[in-house]
Amino acid sequence: MGAYLARRLLRTVFVLVGVSVLVFSMTYLVPGDPVLAMLGEQVTSGESIENVRRDLGLDRSPLEQYVRFLGDAVQGDLGRSWRSKQPVTEIIMEQLPATLQLTMAGLGFAVVFGVTIGMIAGVHRNSWVDQLSMFIALIGVSMPAFWLGLLLILVFSVHLGWVPIVGYGGLNRLILPALTLGLQASAIIARIVRASILEELRRDYVTTARAKGLSESRVLTFHALRNALIPVVTVVGLQFGSLLGGAVVIETVFARQGIGRVAVTAITGRDFPLIQGIVLFAAVVYVLVNLGVDIIYARLNPQISVY
Amino acid sequence: MRQMTAPLSRLTSFFRELGKRRGAMVGLAVFLMLVAMAVLAPRVAPYSPNAQSMERILSAPNRDNLFGTDQYGRDIFSRVIWGARLSLRVGFVSVAIAACVGTLVGLLAGYYGSRVDAVIMALTDILLAFPSILLAMAIVAVLGPSLVNLMIAVGIGAIPTYARVVRASTLSAKELQYVEAARAMGCSNARVMIRHVLPNVVAPVIVLSTLGVAGAILTASGLSFIGLGAQPPTPEWGAMLAEGRTYIQDGWWITTFPGVAIMLAVLSVNMFGDGLRDALDPRLRTR
Numbered sequence: 396m397g398a399y400l401a402r403r404l405l406r407t408v409f410v411l412v413g414v415s416v417l418v419f420s421m422t423y424l425v426p427g428d429p430v431l432a433m434l435g436e437q438v439t440s441g442e443s444i445e446n447v448r449r450d451l452g453l454d455r456s457p458l459e460q461y462v463r464f465l466g467d468a469v470q471g472d473l474g475r476s477w478r479s480k481q482p483v484t485e486i487i488m489e490q491l492p493a494t495l496q497l498t499m500a501g502l503g504f505a506v507v508f509g510v511t512i513g514m515i516a517g518v519h520r521n522s523w524v525d526q527l528s529m530f531i532a533l534i535g536v537s538m539p540a541f542w543l544g545l546l547l548i549l550v551f552s553v554h555l556g557w558v559p560i561v562g563y564g565g566l567n568r569l570i571l572p573a574l575t576l577g578l579q580a581s582a583i584i585a586r587i588v589r590a591s592i593l594e595e596l597r598r599d600y601v602t603t604a605r606a607k608g609l610s611e612s613r614v615l616t617f618h619a620l621r622n623a624l625i626p627v628v629t630v631v632g633l634q635f636g637s638l639l640g641g642a643v644v645i646e647t648v649f650a651r652q653g654i655g656r657v658a659v660t661a662i663t664g665r666d667f668p669l670i671q672g673i674v675l676f677a678a679v680v681y682v683l684v685n686l687g688v689d690i691i692y693a694r695l696n697p698q699i700s701v702y
Numbered sequence: 703m704r705q706m707t708a709p710l711s712r713l714t715s716f717f718r719e720l721g722k723r724r725g726a727m728v729g730l731a732v733f734l735m736l737v738a739m740a741v742l743a744p745r746v747a748p749y750s751p752n753a754q755s756m757e758r759i760l761s762a763p764n765r766d767n768l769f770g771t772d773q774y775g776r777d778i779f780s781r782v783i784w785g786a787r788l789s790l791r792v793g794f795v796s797v798a799i800a801a802c803v804g805t806l807v808g809l810l811a812g813y814y815g816s817r818v819d820a821v822i823m824a825l826t827d828i829l830l831a832f833p834s835i836l837l838a839m840a841i842v843a844v845l846g847p848s849l850v851n852l853m854i855a856v857g858i859g860a861i862p863t864y865a866r867v868v869r870a871s872t873l874s875a876k877e878l879q880y881v882e883a884a885r886a887m888g889c890s891n892a893r894v895m896i897r898h899v900l901p902n903v904v905a906p907v908i909v910l911s912t913l914g915v916a917g918a919i920l921t922a923s924g925l926s927f928i929g930l931g932a933q934p935p936t937p938e939w940g941a942m943l944a945e946g947r948t949y950i951q952d953g954w955w956i957t958t959f960p961g962v963a964i965m966l967a968v969l970s971v972n973m974f975g976d977g978l979r980d981a982l983d984p985r986l987r988t989r
Contacts, residue, residue, distance in 0.1 A: 406827070413828035424844045533976075537969035539920055539940075541927045542961030545947060549958075553951050640835035647928045648947075658836075659928050662843040674840045678832045 399693060407686050411679060412465075418675045419464050422667050423457070473672035478664055483672035486657060493563050494653035497645065498638050500569055501576030505638070506631060509581035510624070513588025517623070518615060520593060528585065535582030540641055544575040544648035563651045572649045576641050580634040587630050591623040598622075625695050632688030636681040719981040726977020732970035740786035747780035751937040760952050770955035772946060778955060781937040782963045788938045789967060792853050792922040792931075793915040799857030801911045804864020805903065811865065812872025813895050823869070826862035834859045835921060842930045849938065852931040856918050867910060868903045875902035905982045912975035916968045923964050939964045 430447050448454050452463060467474070473483035516528035551557045551571060558567045595601065596619050604614045643655030650656075654673055661669040720726055739746060748768075755775035763770040769778035811822040829837065841855035875881060881898045889897075923940030925931040932938035934945050939960040946956035 409824065410827050410831050413824065414831050417828060418840075421840065421844055533972060534965075534969065537916065537920075537965055537972050539923055539927075539961060539964045539968070541924055541940075542943060542957070542964060545943065545950060545957045545961065549950055549954055636833035637835070640833035643835060643839070644924045644928055658839065659930065662839060662930060663847070665843075667843075670840065670843045674832070674836060677836050681833055682831045 400690065403686065403689055407682060410682055414678045414682070415465055415468065415675065416461065418671050418678070419461050421671055421674075425667070468675065473675065474668035476661075476666055476669045478661075478666045478669070483669050486669065487654060487672060487676055490652060490654045490657050493651060494639075494642050494646070494655060496569065497572055497576060497642050497651065497653065498635070500573035501638050501642070501645075502580065502631065502635060504573050504577035505580035505584055505634060506627075508577065509584025510588050510627065512581070513585035514592065514620065516585065517589040517592030517596075520589075525589075529589070532582040532585045535578050536586075538578065540575050540579055541644050541648045543578060544571065544645060547571045547575060548649070563653075568649075568651075572645050572651060575648070576638055576645045579641070580638055583634065584627060584630055587626060588623065591626050592619060595619040595623045625692070628688055628692050628695065632685045635684050639677055639681065716981055720977060723977035723980065725973045726981070729970040729973025729975075729977065732966060733974060736786050736967055736970065737790065739783050740790050743784050743787055747777075747783040749777040749780040751781045751784040752776065752935050753780075760949065760956075762953060763955055769959040770953060772942075772956050773949050773952075778942075778959050781942060782939070782959055784937045785939045785942060785960065785963060786967070788849065788932060788936065789919050789923060789940075789964065792849065792856070792938075793919040793967075793971075795853045796857035796860065796918040796922065797911050797914045799854065800860035800914060801864055801907055803857075804861045805868045805900075805907055807861070808865040808868025809872055809895055809899065809903070812869040813876060813891070813899060819869070822865065826865050829859075829862045832859075835924065838921060838925060839930060842925065847930045847933065849926075849932045849936065852922050852925055855925075856921050859921075860914055860918070863914075864907065864910060867906050871903040871906055872899055875899045878902070909975065909979040909982055912971060912978055916971035916975065919964065919968050919971070 430444055430451070430453060445454075452460055455463075471484050473487070475482055476486060479486070512528050512532065516525045516532075519525050548571065552559065558571060601614060601619055604618050605611075609617075642653060643658060645651075646653040646655040647659060654677070658670065658673045660666075661673065753776060755771070758767065758771045758775040760773060760775075761767060761771045767777050767779060769782060772778055772781075807822055807826075811819040832840070837859045838852075838855040841858055842851055845851035845854065876899065878898075881894060884894050884898050922931055923938070923943075926938050926940030927944045929944065932941045934941055942960040943957055946960070949956050
């Protein structure tokens with residue numbers, strides 16, 4: 396366990412450094428001069444362009460710039476937005492609660508709904524219940540989330556008038572976005588839970604439990620299900636990332652505030668410090684969540700520490 | 703002669719296996735219909751996708767406009783048909799980018815091992831650290847929003863998945879006796895990789911690519927929807943939904959039909975892909 400943990404932590408540090416290099420080099424990959432892009436339409440003399448370049452430290456070597464970028468980022472300084480001149484960290488922290496609320500609500504819905512459907516399907520394997528559940532899951536995987544959001548708005552807000560159409564704040568403005576965001580993840584979770592139950596039911600310990608004369612429902616709840624849910628931990632970690640990404644689109648659909656909408660405006664406005672800050676922040680969160688998930692998984696499944 | 707029959711009978715048994723799966727066949731039929739629609743768009747679409755008509759603004763589905771018209775009086779049915787071209791092209795091209803680069807890189811990593819492997823796997827680790835849609839957004843941010851850049855972005859985002867799967871298959875194929883024999887006989891590395899190892903990794907790549915087309919269509923339409931892909935007035939399905947959402951209270955048909963089109967495309971590919979996976983490799987089934 397200790398060795399596994401150490402190796403896993405080392406890999407995380409390496410990945411985070413790689414991520415920071417990639418994010419840092421974004422400005423270098425953009426065609427054209429970043430300073431000109433930043434100054435935008437303003438007509439400026441050559442001298443003031445040089446001044447800006449010096450102020451931003453762009454006249455130094457790339458390595459020097461990267462070290463400064465990393466040093467600042469570690470201390471929570473991600474630079475200032477080119478457009479609003481506000482510190483990027485401040486913008487992210489302002490928008491974070493809304494995005495986090497949506498992501499967690501979507502994830503909660505996905506886990507509850509996905510595990511339930513997956514269990515029902517797995518327990519009633521090959522019956523019509525199973526087939527229906529898996530068909531619904533297939534639809535869930537295939538449905539574009541942003542379109543589902545539009546349909547829900549159409550039915551529940553426009554026609555029925557039950558919930559406000561768009562905006563942020565209050566539980567009634569969270570339900571539809573969370574449902575929209577979580578559906579696809581719940582379909583993926585349902586498929587995995589089902590497959591995992593089927594696999595557990597084939598194991599020797601289940602045969603033993605049955606041979607002992609335990610009722611089928613006891614075998615299921617006390618033996619198979621507990622083990623079948625272990626892989627779900629990993630999936631939830633992976634889904635957290637896609638939900639965080641998915642929130643970007645869903646925020647646009649429901650015109651909610653949040654990191655995703657800021658990112659979209661930043662990209663269309665070519666506001667690079669803000670884009671870099673958001674991408675770096677999201678990747679770090681994603682990597683750390685997966686690290687946590689792997690540690691939990693290793694504790695749940697002692698076999699893993701052998702590797 | 704005997705050498706010929708072995709792979710041939712494997713192929714027929716594969717098709718027999720695939721034909722038994724009704725879901726896969728339905729998926730394939732629907733998908734081929736969409737492909738036909740895309741290819742024949744200029745002939746089947748009743749109107750030009752961008753033809754505006756002042757008299758027909760926001761009219762509900764009727765005999766002249768099967769799917770109704772949008773806020774500029776454009777025929778939604780025609781736009782959906784033309785949209786098939788764009789969405790399918792995005793799906794195929796981005797998957798082609800991901801599958802080609804991913805297979806090559808995975809082959810190299812698995813075949814040469816040691817340092818090559820370490821570097822390539824480290825790079826895929828880093829790429830996988832970004833939530834996929836965010837990675838695509840970052841690439842679009844660098845290249846600028848357009849349909850072509852969208853394909854590149856979605857394609858690059860999927861490379862690590864292919865690289866990992868191909869690497870794993872290469873590692874096991876390398877141990878096969880006839881591959882070892884080929885190496886012992888002095889075949890060049892390139893020849894061993896292409897003639898002997900590659901055929902062993904094709905099956906998982908085909909399955910991944912098929913399911914990948916579905917994923918690419920979803921991601922690309924999502925990015926177009928938030929304005930980072932196809933730009934209006936392009937009749938791309940995601941962009942159509944983005945343009946129509948302002949008029950969601952004026953008519954259900956504007957935001958319904960492009961969405962149905964995306965779902966049908968993705969659903970049909972997924973159904974076919976699931977069947978293909980089961981028929982090609984039963985071991986992959988639980989994933």
